[in-house]
Amino acid sequence: MPEVSQQRQGAAETAPANNRIQQAIQAIGIFFLVQFVVGQFLGNNKASSSGKSSTVPAFTDRPVQPEISNYNSIPQTIAPIWPMNSSLDISIYVGPSLVMPALSSVDKDSLVLEEKEFRIGDWKENRQIDTSFKVPREVQNNGTLWAHFYVALHRHPLDPAAKSYDVAKAYHFFHPLNQVIPKKKVAKTRKLVGSSDTDIEEEEKPEVSGPTWSSYYHPNFTMSFIPDSGTQSYVNMHPAIRQYVHLEASGARDVSGQNGWYYPILFVNTFWQLRDHMTELNSTVKELPLHINLNNLANWKFSLYSSVGEGAKQSQKQAASGGPMPAGGDGSEFEAFKSILLDTNIYLLATTAIVTVLHMVFEGLAFKSDISHWRNKKDNVGISFRTILANVFMQSVIFLYLVDNSDGTSWMILFGQGMGIVLEAWKITKTVDVRVREATPDSWLPYKVTFEDKHKLSETEEKTKEYDQIAFRYLYMVAVPLLGAYAVYSLLYETHKSWYSFLITTLVGSVYAYGFLMMVPTHMPAKAMTYKFLNTFIDDLFAFTIKMPTLHRLATLRDDVIFFVYIYQAWAYKVDYTRVNEFGQGGDDEPNEEKLTSKPLSAALDGKVTATKVTGSEQSATKKRK
Secondary structure: OOOOOOOOHHHHOOOOHHHHHHHHHHHHHHHHHHHHHHHHHHHHOOOEOHHHHHHOOOHHHOOOHHHOOOOOOOOOEEEEOOOOOOEEEEEEEEEOOOOOOOHHHOOHHHEEEEEEEEEOOOOOOEEEEEEEEEOOHHHHOOOOOEEEEEEEEOOOOOOOOOOOOOOOOEEEEEEEOEEEEEOOOOOOOEOOOOOOHHHHHHHHOOOOOOOOEEEEEOOEEEEEEOOOOOOEEOOOOOHHHHOOOOEOOOOOOOOOOOEEEEOOOEEEEOOOOOHHHOEEOOOOOOEEEEEEEEEEOOHHHHHHHHHHHHHHHHHHHHHHOOOOOOOOOOOHHHHHHHHHHHHOOHHHHHHHHHHHHHHHHHHHHHHHHHHHHHHOOOOOOOOOHHHHHHHHHHHHHHHHHHHHOHHHOOHHHHHHHHHHHHHHHHHHHHHEEEEEEEOOOOOOOOEEEEEEEOOOOOHHHHHHHHHHHHHHHHHHHHHHHHHHHHHHHHHHHOOEOOHHHHHHHHHHHHHHHHHHHHOOOOOOOHHHHHHHHHHHHHHHHHHOOOOOOHHHHHHHHHHHHHHHHHHHHHHHOOOOOOOOOOOOOOOOOOOHHHHHHOOOOEEOOOOOEEOOOOOHHHHHHHHHHO
8 A cells, every 4th residue: 555645734724825825816817717608607507506405305314215106217306415524434546447346356556545534524624645556558558547436434344345335325436537638739840951861751651630639647636525515406417517426326215206315526626737737648657646635625616616627628629629619719728827827926927917917008008099190190291101011011920920830829919919910001091092903914913902192292292202212222132132041041951840931930030130120110109109118118028928939029129129229319319399300390380480470460559550579589599490
């Protein structure tokens, strides 16, 4: 028999405050996360009904079977067979078979738990058991690892093969300890040029269609008795809860023949088991550890854990089998949420929540300010149409890259990137008219998309267009050769999933490297620029707490460089508010001469109308402006 260590609840009272805070956050997080299944959960949860406790008598007051005239094989209402404060003995054996021989002939190495006098309803009961067991050969070959639970009132026989065994005093059931779940698909990468013979052979191997299922084992189990389950409606019970309810073995009924009894519910809680912590069972696994936490659990927690956990498993199986995507997703989001609650430090968890909220707030304010600025803009002076087109292209490339690496990208990043593309595309329609025209006869396509000016350009707008063409000509002279060199290097020395992935990765590498040229905050409203700069530092924390590809994570640090360059320029080159730039913007709203001529005439005391006298300071200001 393995060595067993026990720990009572008294030790838990000295636990650090951090654990209590983390448990509270876990409970709150679970509560809000499972709102999408509340309808399903409450729709059939008519099981618990404390008001019906008087309808089912105690098990000791049951009538003799022949005296029941209207016997129903399926009980309508069930009640606990044993009192709430009963003292129990529990033993657990593991093995590859559903059929167990007499316990006296079972190998002692398969006994993983043996507890005496566990009291149902004593919330201080909290026993920790650490042990290990050898893995049967059948389990190594994708067999099921069964745990056989033997529960009896204290000092009553546990072995069903014993002569004095009484089904009214003991019961036995089994539950699998391993899970058969689909493997994660690992994207295969290879060199597109200059591949070795081994790479070619691996490429020629046909890929298996559909999911690949495998057996996984988690070493931690929480096994909880549910002392306050009370009288329940068996026919209306939620299926996820019903699988843990074991009816009294003799089939006894009350006088009506419609109601029966059930053994204490022992819930094998796998809710907090993460796939990343599981071990794949194969021929190389010879021995496995096992940690069991034996305690009592409130009925409402049991209902929540079982229903939500079963719903997530069904969604995962449905998505892996190629069925329609469930409303709750394929289970990966739920798995990621549990991982954050379990594996993240309590302070980092709080930081993640705050950073996420701030990121969405500043992102939304920046979008709102930018849209308001462009809606009120009346001309295209100083606006680089090619820059807007370049922004649409670069943000589209980044979006396609994030989608290509969607396994490591949060939906929040994808949403923000998609909204940025829509905003930049809308700016195009504010700058020019997008039209579909018939193509020239020598064109391959019958139609083409053209960009036409909304009105006849002024002299200043024509200069803006000319400078825009010159700037991009020099930019192409530098960017295109660098992009070509990077593409050749990536093609020869790096691995890719496909030619499409190579194209997107190469383009996004260039965008991340040289995209800062498009980030200089010219002709951007002050509010939008402020929000973007604040969001820059939020993104620094966001990048290390939210899932995203490595290149996108490093690109957030690039924005900091732009911010500090802007701060230096603002300090080194003070703003002269009286100076007008090359686009006719800046300074006062109108020249001083226009202000003077627009002043109303003043009337003298004698009734004569005289012009307003120009002061020396106003004349001086006018000369400086000139």
